[in-house]
Amino acid sequence: MGAFIVIVEDEEDILELIEYNLEKEGFDTMGFTSTKNVSQLLEEEDVDLLIMDRNLPGVEGSEFVGQMREIGVETPVIYLTAKNKESDIEEGFERGGDDYITKPFNMKELILRLKAILKRTQKDKTEGKVVYRDIILDLGSRELFIEGNNIELTKLEFDLLHTLISNQNIVLDRDYLLEHVWGGDAIYQDRTVNVAINRLKEKIDADKSKEYIKTVRGVGYTLC
Amino acid sequence: MGAFIVIVEDEEDILELIEYNLEKEGFDTMGFTSTKNVSQLLEEEDVDLLIMDRNLPGVEGSEFVGQMREIGVETPVIYLTAKNKESDIEEGFERGGDDYITKPFNMKELILRLKAILKRTQKDKTEGKVVYRDIILDLGSRELFIEGNNIELTKLEFDLLHTLISNQNIVLDRDYLLEHVWGGDAIYQDRTVNVAINRLKEKIDADKSKEYIKTVRGVGYTLC
DNA sequence: GGGCTATGTAACAAAATGGTTACAGAGCCT
DNA sequence: AGGCTCTGTAACCATTTTGTTACATAGCCC
Numbered sequence: 001m002g003a004f005i006v007i008v009e010d011e012e013d014i015l016e017l018i019e020y021n022l023e024k025e026g027f028d029t030m031g032f033t034s035t036k037n038v039s040q041l042l043e044e045e046d047v048d049l050l051i052m053d054r055n056l057p058g059v060e061g062s063e064f065v066g067q068m069r070e071i072g073v074e075t076p077v078i079y080l081t082a083k084n085k086e087s088d089i090e091e092g093f094e095r096g097g098d099d100y101i102t103k104p105f106n107m108k109e110l111i112l113r114l115k116a117i118l119k120r121t122q123k124d125k126t127e128g129k130v131v132y133r134d135i136i137l138d139l140g141s142r143e144l145f146i147e148g149n150n151i152e153l154t155k156l157e158f159d160l161l162h163t164l165i166s167n168q169n170i171v172l173d174r175d176y177l178l179e180h181v182w183g184g185d186a187i188y189q190d191r192t193v194n195v196a197i198n199r200l201k202e203k204i205d206a207d208k209s210k211e212y213i214k215t216v217r218g219v220g221y222t223l224c
Numbered sequence: 225m226g227a228f229i230v231i232v233e234d235e236e237d238i239l240e241l242i243e244y245n246l247e248k249e250g251f252d253t254m255g256f257t258s259t260k261n262v263s264q265l266l267e268e269e270d271v272d273l274l275i276m277d278r279n280l281p282g283v284e285g286s287e288f289v290g291q292m293r294e295i296g297v298e299t300p301v302i303y304l305t306a307k308n309k310e311s312d313i314e315e316g317f318e319r320g321g322d323d324y325i326t327k328p329f330n331m332k333e334l335i336l337r338l339k340a341i342l343k344r345t346q347k348d349k350t351e352g353k354v355v356y357r358d359i360i361l362d363l364g365s366r367e368l369f370i371e372g373n374n375i376e377l378t379k380l381e382f383d384l385l386h387t388l389i390s391n392q393n394i395v396l397d398r399d400y401l402l403e404h405v406w407g408g409d410a411i412y413q414d415r416t417v418n419v420a421i422n423r424l425k426e427k428i429d430a431d432k433s434k435e436y437i438k439t440v441r442g443v444g445y446t447l448c
Numbered sequence: 449g450g451g452c453t454a455t456g457t458a459a460c461a462a463a464a465t466g467g468t469t470a471c472a473g474a475g476c477c478t
Numbered sequence: 479a480g481g482c483t484c485t486g487t488a489a490c491c492a493t494t495t496t497g498t499t500a501c502a503t504a505g506c507c508c
Contacts, residue, residue, distance in 0.1 A: 441465065
């Protein structure tokens, strides 16, 4: 469960301490000493959790989160705050923050809460079903049904189809797919996508005349 | 009804007073003057009730219970509190506490409430059964029946099956299982889950042709 | 149609994954 | 202490899955 966690904290010592400990727990982290660049990151990347100091120079932490919420960013937040007056805490909650921890804080506590929040939100992620025409993808049991028939998929095939369905009618290029299905770091060839798509096609378009996955020459693939 | 009751109270006089009276009533008790070691006890032992001072030095009592709830500890709580402002009481309830008593308190009242809570929760405990197809898991006696046959399980196997049944039709990955079955702190290998699952499979799928626990390659396991 | 590029296909090799077993330490009971 | 069971770890092997490569085919522009 290598979640991606962004930390905003102006005191560098504390920032490093948090990053060190979270990475030791197996999380991917990225630290900032101001909210600069953070909004862009939240919008564009798949950030699982934000840890945010409330007492930043310049913008108030909760102010910032408020703005994020307004443009539809739902990333859960843990506030770090020296204040522990109740009014402040309430305000933090009101603005859509999910938890708060008062400084000085216990690293174990932070990690405990963080895991609790992740558990909650990650679970939401896996609940439910995604549907496209005759195709039903059950995210919980990881089963695929086409016209009621259960079709077995490998992990890769499932993730690939999941991404395609989530972006139906949008053409996804190979780079996008590599990044989202295969994951960021490792480097693969384009052809990898190619082959994977075709193995998936084989199962999906099997006996049907219908063609679900369409190749868009020169660009990528789409479920249209 | 020799329930096991843990008491956390920093004033030793009061602590002893409570322990004395509860033991006279036939309860097993264990007293602490701080929350140190208590979390571990709650996680690992079968504690029936927690009596907790809210005004502890250091961690807030309700804060502590909140953390316990987040990692899945369901032990009911009675708060002792000098505060009786409504806001405090509400907050205590919100965090999952089950009752509160304001100091100075009447020992008789404490015991009365305590018995009321125990009656309620003990009943839940013994009535609970989880069913999946031919499988009946009796949470009270911790017995497993498959098609009426009693099959012996070790603690680990039982907890594992319990988690699987509670999440039937959902694929649980190894991290999830490690966290929920083995518990948060300790660090184990994936392979540990692997072996445990297979030991469980051996017992469950024994003479049957039916396969209850399904391996989802690359992801985890599920009861499907 | 010819020539170009992009894509599909098949085959192979490498890597990942899970089952199985053996073993050792921990815990428990006698 | 001795013997028991339970459980975590490591090693090994079989299998599946996946990446890569080479080659065939299809699409597109002239």
